Amino acid sequence: MSMRLGRNAAVRFAAGVAGLGLVGASIAGCTSTDTGSAEGGTTLESLREAGTVTVGFAGEAPYSFMEDGELTGATVALHREIFKNLGIENVEGVATDFGALIPGLQAGRFDVVSAGMSILPQRCEQALFSEPEFNYTTALMVPEGNPQNLSDIQSVSDSGASLAVMTGAIESDYAAESGIDAMQVASAQDGMDAVINGRADVFALTGISLNWMKQNNESAPVDVTQSFVAEIGGVPQVGAGGTVFRLGDEELRDAYNEELQKITSDKDKYLSIVGEFGFTEEELPDPELTTAMLCEGVS
DSSP, X not given: OXXXXXXXXXXXXXXXXXXXXXXXXXXXXXXXXOOOOTTSOOHHHHHHHXXXXXXXXXXXXXXXXXXXXXXXXXXXXXXXXXXXXTTOOEEEEEEOOGGGHHHHHHTXXXXXXXXXXXXXXXXXXXXXXXXXXXXXXXXXXXXTTOTTOOOSHHHHHHHTOOEEEETTSHHHHHHHHTTXXXXXXXXXXXXXXXXXXXSOSXXXXXXXXXXXXHHTOTTSSEEEOOOBOOEETTXXXXXXXXXXXXXXXXXXXXXXXXXXXXXXXXXXXXXXXXXXXXXXXXXXXXXXXXXXXXXXXXX
């Protein structure tokens, strides 16, 4: 279960590293989709006029990914529902490495980031975040049978196991703060491949992502540990993710949040949109955990 702020547990949010990683080839060839109108119209007005919003995504299932040539995933499903309600019918995607999503957003290569990105203080200095869309826990992908009996980040550190993490993801910060020299990979698939090929003993990512990968790769010789709330220095790292907007697009962010709240305040509505991608009531955002709190950090 997700930890709740009302339990009076000491909570600290790790400062994330945004804007790391390689810019994917899919970005390099793209023209700007910065829809702030030259005539002075707002981004929201421009998107409504165009009828299309372009989202940056990292191909991390089940958040946002391509399947049979179609953009899909839990964040994409939320975006289709919310942007339609804002008068924007179409959602198109631009694929890039996770660590390049905020730089790509800043450069105007897409309008928003659709990746369920963790809301972290340093990222909040570079972009705007929606209110939380998902609560997060972490899990480990290990070789079949979990030969080193790994269970959490501390067990990885204690064992000396070689760890793979996705560039720019929150697990990369967990590794650094735990003194682990982790292998950086560009995608979730790369992380799983590293474990299968023996280049890493373990791959850390959100539990929902790793379980989805295992369920959709049943023959892969890997297991996924039980999800956990990571602890760094004995302090639980309670986290949540949301949609990312450019600085200056407060009107768009606020309009998005208004529609998002109608979904996250209704459990059945929320699950009707994201449930098919493996999300449950445990991922439903805690109403006590706000983006303002996550951006400021809580101690």
